[in-house]
Amino acid sequence: MSDRGLVAVAMSGGLDSSVTAWLLAARGERVVGLSMLLWEGGGEPAHGRCCGALDLADARRVAAQVGIPHYTLEMAEEFRHDVVDPFVDDYLEGRTPSPCVRCNTFVKFDRLLERARRLGAARLATGHYARIVAGPEGPELHAAADPAKDQSYYLFELSAEVLARVELPLGELTKTEVRALARRAGLAVAGKGESMEVCFVSGSVREFVEREAVRRPGAAVALGQPARLIDRAGTPLGEGEPYYRYTVGQRRGLGVAAGERRYVLEVLPASATVVVGDAAALAAPGLAGERLSWIGTPPPGPIEARVKIRARHPGVDALIRPLDDGRFEVDFATPQRGVAPGQAAVFYRGTRILGGGWITGRLGAAPA
Amino acid sequence: MAVYFDHNATTPLDPRVREAMLPWLGERFGNPSSNHAFGQAARGAVETAREQVAALLGAASPLEVIFTGSGTEANNAVVLDALGRSDGAGHLVISSLEHPSVAAPLATPWGAAARVTRVAPDRRGVVAAEEVAAALRPDTVLAALMLANNEIGTLQPVEAVAAACRARGVPLLCDAVQAISKVPVDVQALGADYVTVAAHKFHGPLGAAALWVRGGAPFSPLLVGGSQERRRRASTVNVPAVVGFGAACELARAELGARARRLAALRDRFETGARRLLPGVVVHGEGAPRLPHTSSLAFPGVVNLDLMIRLDLAGYAVSIGAACASGKVEASPTLLSLGVPPEVATATLRVSFGAPNTEAEVDAFLPVLARAVAELATATAGGRR
Secondary structure, three states: OOOOEEEEOOOOHHHHHHHHHHHHHHHHOOEEEEEEOOOOOOOOOOOOOOOOOOHHHHHHHHHHHHOOEEEEEEOHHHHHHHHHHHHHHHHHOOOOHHHHHHHHHHHHHHHHHHHHHHHOOEEOOOOOOEEEEEEOEEEEEEEEEOOOOHHHHHOOOOOHHHHOOOEEOOOOOOHHHHHHHHHHHHHOOOOOOOOOOOOOOOOOHHHHHHHHHHHOOOOOOOOOOOOOOOOOOEEEEEEEOHHHHHOOOOOOOOOOOOOOOOOOEEEEEEHHHHEOOHHHHHEEEEEEEEEEEEEEOOOOOOOEEEEEEEEEEEOOOEEEEHHHHOOOEEEEEEEEEOOOOOOOEEEOOOOEEEEEEEEEEEEOOOOO | OOOEEEEEOOOOOHHHHHHHHHHHHOOOOOOOOOHHHHHHHHHHHHHHHHHHHHHHHHHOOOOEEEEEEEEHHHHHHHHHHHHHOOOOOEEEEEEEEOHHHHHHHOHHHHHHOOOEEOOOOOOOOOHHHHHHHHHHHOOOEEEEEEEEEOOOOEOOOOOHHHHHHHHHHOOOOEEEOEEEEOOOOHHHHHHHOEEEEHHHHHHHOOOEEEEOOOOOOOOOOOOOOOOOOHHHOOOOOOOHHHHHHHHHHHHHHHHHHHHHHHHHHHHHHHHHHHHOOOOOOEEOOOOOOOOEEEEEEEEEOOOOOHHHHHHOOOOOOOOOOOOOOOOOOOOOOHHHHOOOHHHHHOOOEEEEEEOOHHHHHHHHHHHHHHHHHHHHHHHHHEEEE
16 A cells, blocks of 8 residues: 555544545555534434534444544534534524535534644545546546535535545445445444434524524524515515524415415515515526635636536526625526525536635515 | 553553453352352452452451442542531532542532532642641531542642541541552551542452441442442442452552552653653643652643544554543643643643553653654644634
8 A cells, every 4th residue: 555644534423424434444545533523502412413422423433343543523612603603693694504515614624624634634535425536727626426415515615725635435426335335344334314404403493593592692683573574565464483484485484375385585684574475586587696716716707607506406507707805696597596695606517616605695676 | 552651541451360350250150149159259259359458458457448330439429428418518628639520429419509618739739738627617528638630640648638637527538549559558547538449540450449438437328229348339249340459459569669660760761751852841740749650741832632642643542631532622620720721731641651561662652752742733833723
């Protein structure tokens, strides 16, 4: 084996990161497993939650099976700062939170890479389904070979510098193949399911947001106060749940008796108002965004790409127009429903991610 | 092969202790409470062990020794009993160096009404006997002062505190778990009323410990529901572990002086070398009477958890204080109570030597340590945001 130095594997105790550790060890790398203890507060710990304590025991078990050293790093303060607090802020400010993107960008890569470096590991491997490909101008981030499992959307904010130090061994594999590998290796977690929920919320999101909000000094919002529901013309439609229970595009919980389906068009925290409309009104010709980032060299001007406006969005052809101060606008080839502030807009060319940014609102006629 | 420098956490079994235990993990067995031949044989082995423990402690009678499952259990039993005798409302004087098993019962419902005076050590890590004496009150139901601290190894003035406690009629608990076998322990001379020791800290097995209770000192059992240990600790006795405990005590009694000299020489070699290679190093407990085998060193500028992991990856097992796998970088309350600044506390590593360690291991470790500290200091400084 050629000594490529120590590689750290982020181990959550789940199937994917366990197989990642096994694959690296099997190909003769010097591997150290690292688990992050991210969240202990609020609610019962549960299995299948990537930041929970229970899965740490699985991570330890797998590391022992694979025969690699394993350490737990407590990073709860960082997780709260980088992920949980912004999640609550988003709801209170009428945005749709994206905790998984933030967790990946700031915790799993930025901070964990830094800890790994301090421990003597120059490289970090994770069990994400995405591919890092050497390109002419540096590392490129591509969608996974298995489109059903592709997680590249969540990684769009990783810089080329970070990608150069990251390995994603599962990117070329399907979930079925990964599960088969786990069985072949006899890993203790071969039968484990997927973690789908927001990992730190074990009960209702509303209760979580309220519990967190009251902890804050000078919490301004009237917690628990019903939102005013109005239509696009401003006609009152009654009261709903508190406004922070609604996100753009949501259909449930509107409590409005109506013949046709109604959707949340806009959440206005200042007046605790939720604007409601039909599916047609949800469609927007484009979006405005901020905190634009590119993997590698930024393009000199407007650029065409396929844009995903949420994790499971199929993508739409669009023109991206960078503006000043990291702001940008996107014109869709066809109007898209559910342009939600707080979600990421991620730009693809073929399988490759060019960059992305954070949605602040829709372009075109305001819905109200 | 990895080198083990964490003997304050636990120690490998002495092969001679293992030999003594093996029959009781093999063909010999029995419940010491049974009246038949199997039980009698087991009972005999347990009572032999009791004599061996009593001999190491200098107890007036083996009957003063109660076998327990752990040092924690023994400490819990004494503190909870003191709380029980005072209906939970009494006053306790506890040094801030104590192991959590002494202080934690006060945070349970049984300790909710208790009042506690904590006595902090000086900067060297030694509690002043006069301060403990001054904290005693008419309603004090228990005082606790450990013989040697588990993190920094400093020895405490238990004899002087015991004299003060005796004069005031206050029972004294002395946790000797880290001290036993490294320094002479004579419970008669010590003057405490309760002394706790555990086998696995000196090359005996896990799962065997003892509480020595001075004849006449008040004591009600924590575990009830059986007549074992003269009704002072219900539970079927862990015969193999207790047999090993006895054997470890007998060996310690015979070899204590030689072991201590050898460990002190290793410790001094290590500390001298560390100072030479790493001029910024801080030696906690310096200038205080200390256990011969414990080094508590701070390397300002590094995070101890990162250093511990680096050393482990390099094949050296050391500790960042009390054994803890939580992964949290926390300043040790013990070090903080000495007045150590938090950033020095979180840069502190505990290296504790044991019988199997050699000079060659220490010599090989020193440059590895120096390199890890240097690399970590660079990486940490470079990574600050």
